[in-house]
Amino acid sequence: MAATHADDGSDPIRAARSALRVERRRVVDEREALSAFRSRVSSIPDENAAETGGGGFEGTAGVGGAVGGAVRDAVGNAPRPGSRLVAVREAYRDTVMSVPHYAEEYDDTYERSVSEEFGPEMAYALTRTQSFRAEYKRSLLGAVETAVQEREAFLDALESEIESVERAGSRLDPIRSEIEAIADELGGDEADAADAGFGALDACRTRTVALREDCDRIAARRQRVLADHERRLALGDDLDLPEYCYQRLDVSYPALAAVGTVGDRLEALRSRIERAMACGD
Structure with a gap:
């Protein structure tokens, strides 16, 4: 079967949800x-x-x-x-x-x-x-x-994985919205952003730092869930539950990939804010 693109149109978590639904149905059938x-x-x-x-x-x-x-x-x-x-x-x-x-x-x-x-x-x-x-x-x-x-044990682990992926997605959505709101405030380029004034830019930078900390907390929670999967299941010497469930996706850890993508956007936004602050000096 051809690989499913990790972003499934826009977001790797969407592809993860689809893969998990398929896997859960198959395990129930078995x-x-x-x-x-x-x-x-x-x-x-x-x-x-x-x-x-x-x-x-x-x-x-x-x-x-x-x-x-x-x-x-x-x-x-x-x-x-x-x-x-x-x-x-x-x-x-x-x-x-x-x-x-x-x-x-x-x-x-x-x-x-x-x-x-x-x-x-x-x-x-x-x-x-x-x-x-x-x-x-x-x-x-x-x-x-x-x-x-x-199969019962695997279903329990799948339910935990589904819940974790859903939680990560629900916590990333408002961060994405906040990124868009900050970007709209800054305008189209550094000159537009500089017009906002140093104080407004500094406030935007502080918001990006807080949002990045939110991303780090989401990633840390995902890592704890993955460690719990590893303790509970043994699918093979070189295979863990996400790698098994998402083997047809472009990435093995789509929730972490989604967090990484949002984190990269935040870093780019922070860099843009700091360039605008430098322009205003």
Whole structure:
């Protein structure tokens, strides 16, 4: 997918809001799909060792022929249609692999998907063995529960991020308005600004300093929220929540980018005021 411009027309926070809405919808869809898969698996009977003669995870390595080939029984026949492992596979495809964003976001095979979601050992048990053993079912239900809980934790972090981005945006809006008001007072160029008089210019400069302090406070609060995300979530060794959520944007930290842009405007305005003050001396 092509990158979304960070300012989304005028403001990186607008792009962040859009990206967060998409991510929240996707995580909710995945949580609901996993919950539905858990219900389907719960209703599928397992097969005990007496029925199948199979072993647990430790005994799966030699079952079903060469790794990478189709699962076969002792005489080379493929699993019969309607078997319990097939039922698990169909349940997974009907739920987890059927979320609207699956092809765009993952586009994995069944085996690859269950390996990524539940681990390679669980994937082997579900795709390279002949029966849905009781221990497989218990392990699978536990893994699904963990996956659901992970989505719940991620949703909590997303809600915190959404709130933080909204707060940053609402606090930046009046600063932008104040910048425009000061610029209007100064007129079109340094000569116009100098006509305002030293006292008025000094008051404008004091306002820009106060506004810059407001920006610094907004940035500091954002940094605290980002640090909290890092403590709560582990998305990968080199990836944090904003980088994950905003990976299709031009910037990884759009709220901080917005603060930086406003700060740059304030610095430019302050410099302009000081040049006008120098002209009036």
